[in-house]
Amino acid sequence: MSAAAEGGIERHQYDVIVIGAGGSGLRAAIAAHDSGAKVAVVCKSLLGKAHTVMAEGGAAAAMGNLYPEDNWQVHFRDTMRGGKMLNNWRMAQLHAQEAPERVMELEDWGALFDRTADGLISQRDFGGHRYARLAHIGDRTGLEMIRTLQQRLVALGIDVYMECTVTDLLKAPTDSGADRIAGAFGYWRETGRFIVFETPAVVLATGGFGKAWKVTSNSWEYTGDGHALALRAGATLINMECVQFHPTGMVWPPSVKGLLVTESVRGDGGVLKNSEGERFMFNHIPEYFRAETADTIEEADRWYEDKKNNRRPPELLPRDEVARAINAEVKAGRGTPHGGVYLDIASRRTPEFIKKRLPSMYHQFKELADVDITKEPMEIGPTCHYAMGGVEVDPETEMSVVPGLYSVGECSGGMHGSNRLGGNSLSDLIVFGKRAGDAAAAYAASNGIPSVSEDDVEQAKRSALAPFELEGGENPYAIQSDLQQTMQDLVGIIREGAELEEAISRIETFKQRIAQMTVEGHRQYNPGWHLAIDLRNMLLVSEAVAKAALARQESRGGHTRNDFPGPDPEWGRKNLVVSLDAEGTGVDLREQALPEMPDDLKKFFEE
Incomplete structure (x- = not known):
């Protein structure tokens, strides 16, 4: 080469x-x-x-x-x-x-x-x-x-x-x-x-x-x-x-907050409990999954022994449903001391089973949180996970x-x-x-x-070097911190129209701030420069998420609007398409009909 x-x-x-x-x-x-x-x-x-x-x-x-x-x-x-x-x-x-x-x-x-x-x-x-x-x-x-x-x-x-x-x-x-x-x-x-x-x-x-x-x-x-x-x-x-908020991320200690706890824990028998010791997922089964989901603890427990003939435990509902249920329990004051809920497999499986089937989780909690998951429950909560x-x-x-x-x-x-x-x-x-x-x-x-x-090559070079050109400007880490807090608070797992509008307004301010960023030092080994380049991507994508979330006036899957709590059949027939705006600094939205499913596939959803 x-x-x-x-x-x-x-x-x-x-x-x-x-x-x-x-x-x-x-x-x-x-x-x-x-x-x-x-x-x-x-x-x-x-x-x-x-x-x-x-x-x-x-x-x-x-x-x-x-x-x-x-x-x-x-x-x-x-x-x-x-x-x-x-x-x-x-x-x-x-x-x-x-x-x-x-x-x-x-x-x-x-x-x-x-x-x-x-x-x-x-x-x-x-x-x-x-x-x-x-x-x-x-x-x-x-x-x-x-x-x-x-x-x-x-x-x-x-x-x-x-x-x-x-x-x-x-x-x-x-x-x-x-x-x-x-x-x-x-x-x-x-x-x-x-x-x-x-x-x-x-x-x-x-x-x-x-x-x-x-x-x-x-x-x-x-x-x-x-x-x-x-x-x-x-x-x-x-x-x-x-945006998918995985229902189970670590919540303690703060240094690992958000670190993923695999769904395998629930797939292998783990259950979710609130601070009162209640398996609360039975209170959060959506109607369209009711026929497939166990209504009682006894029925759910039988499923692990006879999976063909019993309905599934509600802990194995889709991730968006479980994450919203956890969020609701915490907001109702039934959360753990560190703001999550409990995920318990210790009372359900032997230590040998847990160490064989979940070796990474055993090691992760033992080393990072001093929790032995074969003996005690884990504290978990929703974490931003997947786009x-x-x-x-x-x-x-x-x-x-x-x-x-x-x-x-x-x-x-x-x-x-x-x-x-x-x-x-x-x-x-x-x-x-x-x-x-x-x-x-x-x-x-x-x-x-x-x-x-x-x-075009010269333009790309100038764009990459721009943070070095200004002296006395703002630190990119401060902008990143403010952006992350804004998205966490205003474009999180549960959304409101007014909060989304506020997020969009703040993002416009962040755009002005990144135009005044200063990166010190040289190009070698410079993490501040790396972040400055990443920030323009994060801001563009954050604007796309916030504007699309404001436009979709319904709750569907990973998008939950507190002011529009249910799904809307009209919105269920279309996508929001995001493109770069004419100035090249923001995004525009337009609606687009979903592609029509052929009749031979529609039959799978007739019930």
Whole structure:
């Protein structure tokens, strides 16, 4: 591989660039390579440290290893119902149909799944799934997936640029006058030196934007980079108002507040209790799940022994329902001393069972909170976890409205509707990662590498260096802190119209403040500079979430309005589409009808 340093800027040419090294990015890179493309992966952090490792419970796939009656149609139905029918039906269908093959492919590549007594891949229960269908490796499934994909990536010799941040996408005009992808501009985080990738196809796999909230399970990388890059390149976003607050994050000690507690704890028998010792979820069963959910503790407990013939425990309702129930208990004064509720598996399972099935959770609480989960309950509460909203893509190819720009995983929108079922994320990554990689390679083969505009490169360079130009301005960390508090307080799990308007007003103020940011020192090893660049992405995405949340006057899935507490059938038939405004500093919204589901799929929802 050769690279020429022109004007102090390192340059490379590839057929396909994948931005992000999580499950979807690695799977896309492998697929593009297998299709004959010259591929590189660019990741903001270190290879192997992607947020995929936080998805511990399993990958949802209707393999039927425990329940032969499970099939893709049931999985499709569960996914659509979990997303409150706001999903792109074709994406949900493809996901349900192709997930089993993708999981088996991981096993062929060396993934060490837990086994049933018959030697098949074991599958566990998760909220919202009719049958136990999560293929798992203890409670470390995401880690095993990353290990498997990473090992294959390295074996194939695919180039990886670690600790390299992309700040802008570069475009070139087509014969028709429309712009298409021409490359990506970024910098090495260690040295601050700039780098340009010339390529006809970019796959965005950058994950979500949870770091815009104060309490989140997301790590520092999740600043909405892919969402913002896509917007600035001319792509559109959908479902941005739908943000999932995972019901179980750690609440104590403060240093780990928000850290994820896997849904596997509830899938393996854990129950939720308030400060009065009551299993409160029986008081929060929504009507449309009543027929499938146990009404009494005795009925719920029987389910763990005879899952075919009894209704599921209410602790295994979809995540949005459980998170709202926890929030309601805390607000009613029935919370724990540190503002959460109790998650108890110690009274339900033996220490040997817990240590075997939940080794990471046992270690996490023992080391970080001095809590032995085999002997005492955990204190948990909702934490900002997952973005259902993302880049609007074609269901078959994952291409956005910008030719050559693809998006997969949490960075894309449509698959999960207004709420994602647990376990659907890991299978989503590998199903659509493969589809995007195949499509990007095919596109690159029929479209040569375009010429990058040097004016665009210079503009990207000036934009990246702007925080160094001003002296005596504001510290980016102060702006980040204020943004996170605003999103936590005003665009959180329960929303009000007036509070959303206040959030939008504050975001406008934050825009003025980032124009006056000062970064001191040099480009080498400068975390303040890194944050200054991330902040413009976080602000753009936060504005998209707040404006979409204000516009959608109903409660649906991960979007809950206290002033519009129920779902509205009219809103259930349309998406809010977000695009960059004419000034290029904010966002505009428009309504768009959901794609019509064919009659042969509608029949699954007739009851």
